[in-house]
Amino acid sequence: MAEREYDIVVFAATGFTGALTAEYLAAHAPQSSRLALAGRNRNKLEQVRARLAASAPGAGDLPLLSADVNDPSSLRAVAEASKVVITTVGPYIRYGEPLVAACAAAGTDYVDLTGEPEFVDRMWLGYHRQAQQSGARLVHSCGFDSIPYDLGALFSVQQLPEGVPIRLQGFVRARGTFSGGTYHSAIHIMSRLGQGAAAARERRQHEPRPAGRTVKGVPGTPHHDDIAGGWVVPFPTIDPQTVLRSARALDRYGPEFRYSHYLVAKQLPVLVGMSAGAAAAIALAQLPPTRELLLKVKSPGEGPTEEQRRRAWFNVRFAGEADGQRVVTEVSGGDPGYGETSKMLSEAALCLAHDELPERAGQLTPAVAMGDALIARLQRAGIEFRVRA
Numbered sequence: 001m002a003e004r005e006y007d008i009v010v011f012a013a014t015g016f017t018g019a020l021t022a023e024y025l026a027a028h029a030p031q032s033s034r035l036a037l038a039g040r041n042r043n044k045l046e047q048v049r050a051r052l053a054a055s056a057p058g059a060g061d062l063p064l065l066s067a068d069v070n071d072p073s074s075l076r077a078v079a080e081a082s083k084v085v086i087t088t089v090g091p092y093i094r095y096g097e098p099l100v101a102a103c104a105a106a107g108t109d110y111v112d113l114t115g116e117p118e119f120v121d122r123m124w125l126g127y128h129r130q131a132q133q134s135g136a137r138l139v140h141s142c143g144f145d146s147i148p149y150d151l152g153a154l155f156s157v158q159q160l161p162e163g164v165p166i167r168l169q170g171f172v173r174a175r176g177t178f179s180g181g182t183y184h185s186a187i188h189i190m191s192r193l194g195q196g197a198a199a200a201r202e203r204r205q206h207e208p209r210p211a212g213r214t215v216k217g218v219p220g221t222p223h224h225d226d227i228a229g230g231w232v233v234p235f236p237t238i239d240p241q242t243v244l245r246s247a248r249a250l251d252r253y254g255p256e257f258r259y260s261h262y263l264v265a266k267q268l269p270v271l272v273g274m275s276a277g278a279a280a281a282i283a284l285a286q287l288p289p290t291r292e293l294l295l296k297v298k299s300p301g302e303g304p305t306e307e308q309r310r311r312a313w314f315n316v317r318f319a320g321e322a323d324g325q326r327v328v329t330e331v332s333g334g335d336p337g338y339g340e341t342s343k344m345l346s347e348a349a350l351c352l353a354h355d356e357l358p359e360r361a362g363q364l365t366p367a368v369a370m371g372d373a374l375i376a377r378l379q380r381a382g383i384e385f386r387v388r389a
Contacts, residue, residue, distance in 0.1 A: 004080075004081060004082055004083045004108075005034070005081040005082070006034045006035065006036045006063070006081055006082045006083065007033045007034045007035065007082075007083050007084065007353045007354070008025065008029070008033065008034075008035050008036075008082065008083065008084045008085075008086060008349045008350070008353055009035075009036045009037070009038050009065065009078055009081070009082040009084070009085050009086070010022045010025065010035070010036070010037050010038065010086045010088075011038045011039065011067060011078065011085055011086060011087040011088070011089065011099060012038075012039055012087055012088045012089035013037040013038065013039055013045060013048050014039045014041060014044035014045060014047075014048055015088055015089065016338070017088040017113065017143075017338060017341065017342060017345075018039075018088040018089075019048050019051070020338055020339070020341075020342035021086060021088060021342040021345050021346055022035075022037055022048060022052060023051075023052055023055075023342070024342045024343055024346040025346050025349075025350075026052045026055075026056040026058070026059040026062070027055065027056050028346065028381070029346075029350060030350075030354070031058070033350070033353070033354070035062055036062060036063040036064070036065055036081075036082075037049060037062055037063070037064050037065070038064075038065040038066070038067040038078050038085075039065075039066075039067065040066065040067065040068040042064060042066060045064045046064065049062050049064065065077075065078055065081075069089065069095045069096075069098050069099065070098075072098055072101075072102065075098050075099050075101075075102040076102045076105070076106065078099075078102070079099070079102040079103045079105070079106035079108040080106045080108070082108055083108065083109060083352070083353050084108070084109040084110070084111065084349045084352045084353045085099065085103055085108055085109070085110050085111075086111050086112070086345055086346070086349050087099050087110070087111075087112045088112070088113060088345070090113075090114065090116075090185045091116065091119075091185040091188040091189075092112065092114040092116050092119040092185070093116050093118055093119045093122075093188060093192065094188065096112065096114065096119055096123070097119075097122070097123065097126070100123050100126075100127055100138060101126070101127060103131075103136050103138065104127040104130045104131040104134060104136050104138060105130065105134065106134065106136070107134035107135040107136050108136055109136060109137045109138075109139070109349075109352040109353070110136065110137070110138045110139065111139045111140075111142045111345060111348050111349050111352065112139075112140055112141070112142065112345075113141065113142055113143030113144075113145065113341055113344075113345055114140050114141055114145065114185075114238075115141065115145035115146075115185065115186075115189070115237065115238050115239075116185060116188070116189055116238070117189070117196055117199075117200065117238045117241060118189070118192055118195055118196035118199045118200075119140075120140045120141065120238065120241075120363075121196070121199040121200050121202070121203045122199050123138065123140070123363060124203055124207070124363045125199070125202060125203055125206065127363065128362045128363040129362070131361055131362045131363060132361045132362040133361075134361070135361045136361060136362075137352060137360065137361055137362070137364055137369050138362065138363040138364065139348065139352070139363075139364055139365070139366055139369045139370075140363070141238060141239075141242055141365075141366070142344055142345050142348040142349075142366055143341035143342075143344050143345050144174075144314065144336040144337055144340065144341045144344070145237065145238055145239060145242075146238060146239040146242035146243070146365075146366070147344040147348070147366055147374075147378070148314065148316045148331040148333075148336075148383075149170055149172075149239040149240070149242065149243055149261070149316060149331075150239070150242045150243055150246055150365055150366050150367045151331070151366060151367055151371075151374060151375050151378070151385070152170065152316050152318055152329065152330075152331035152385065153168060153170065153243045153246065153247075153259065153318065153367070154246065154250075154252075154367040154371060154372075154375070155318075155329060155331070155375060155385050156168060156318040156320045156327060156329045157252055157253055157254075157257075157320065158252065159320070159327045159329065159387055160320050160321075160322040160323075160325060160327055161322050161323045161325060162252065162254070163254065163255065164254055164255070164322050164323040165254055165255060165256035165257070165258075165322065165323075166253060166254040166256070166257050166258070166320060166321070166322040167258045167320065167321045167322070168257070168258070168259050168260075168318060168319070168320045168321075169220075169227075169259070169260045169261075169262065169318065169319045169320075170239075170240070170243070170259070170260070170261045170262065170316060170317070170318050171225065171227070171228035171229075171232060171262050171263075171264045171316065171317045171318070171319070172235060172239075172261070172262065172263050172264060172314075172316050173229075173230075173263075173264045173265075173314065173315045173316075173317075174312075174313065174314035174315070174336045175311070175312055175313050175314075176304070176308075176309075176312035176313075176314070176335055176336045176337045176338075183297070187281070187285050187291065187294050187295055190281055190282045190285035190286075191285040191286060191291050193282070209248065210248050210249075212255070213248075213251070213253075213254075213255050213256070213257075214255070214256050214257070215244055215247040215248045215253065215256075215257045215259075216244075216257070216258055216259075217240055217241075217244050217258075217259055217260070217261075218258050218259065218260045219234045219236070219260065220232075220234050220260040220262060221234070222234070224268075225262070225264075227317065227319045227328060228262065228264045228317060228319075229264065229266075229317075230264045230265055230266045230267075231264070231265050231266070231267065231268045231270075232262035232263065232264050233262060233263050233275060234260070234261065234262060234263075235261050235262055235263040236261075237261070239261060240259060240260075240261035242365050242366075243259050243261070244257075244259055245365050245368075246365045246366075246367035246368050247259065249364075249365070249368045250367070250368060254322065264317075281294065304335075304337070304338065309334075309335040309338055309339050310334075310335070312334060312335035312336060312337070312338075312339070313332070313333070313334055313335070313336070314332065314333055314334075314336035314340070315330060315331075315332040316330065316331045316332070317329070317330050317388075318330070318331075327387060328387070328388040329385070329386065329387050329388065330384070330385075330386055330388060331383065331384065331385050332383070332384045333382065333383040333384065334382075340383065343378075343381055343382075343383070344378065344383070347374065347377040347378055347381055348366060348370060348374060350377065351370045351373050351374045351377055352369070352370065355370070355373045355377075356373070357369065357370055357371075357373060358371070
């Protein structure tokens, strides 16, 4: 792709997370990186560019590209001009497919921050094979969903013996405030559980499994866990699915890999309240009238204040065991939803654009597409991967 005009294009750069991603790239991308901003509203793009130029003078010359999810030709033009396209537009199940299609056809690497399992499964069914043929790397969930878990699991596995069964548990703790876009995506996931289950079944029917190896998710049960440092409850998000897909693709996870994924709270009543709240939200999201009321609680484009983001943090602790050897690792950082997500997304795009990586194509997880190269980038960027004493 040496002839491509741009190394990285940020699509939907006028949104809350898109603007943060553009800001990170303007400040941290190598001077040789050829960046551009894309979106449907040129006036808003110009405003974003002006804000970036206030702290990164070179950003004042960033090219602005007109692109709209309802205009396939505009997306095709962006994909054909780019090595890597970042998109932060969601809910992805509603707005994401046209750009995936454009990148798969053009052989362009693609990264997003989706946490929507149905979208990821449908994109695998629709575009994995085409991307393999074109050479595109379609890498979903490159933000807080699912970088800390996927790369944290890989980092943990690498501390354990090779060629033996591995049992790994992940424990998630975080403090942060979510944006309107994230909230709307969550409501759409809850409202489409049936459609999501159908997409997952169809993918299982077509996706090959590793030969001679077994990889299995173990749901686990609520309990108090000393390693986690509190009460834990199974946390069935997209993140354990991503970990298991990496394990199926990479032999380093051993001949038999088992993974459990938990949410942690210091006190049991907190977990009970969170579980009850989630169950109520899922029930309300099933009916159009109550779903519309839920969606009015927060508007897309709204996000936490800079002070709220400054106080936010995350910590993911892993407990692994193989051949009698045990290891405890941690991945930790600051504001999970926005500051660190824009960092993860940006570093993933920079990794795809500039680093030497395994020659793989199709829909890939972050660990399979970038692995150690992205871990090293994130460590340099201030996200900690460490083995606990």
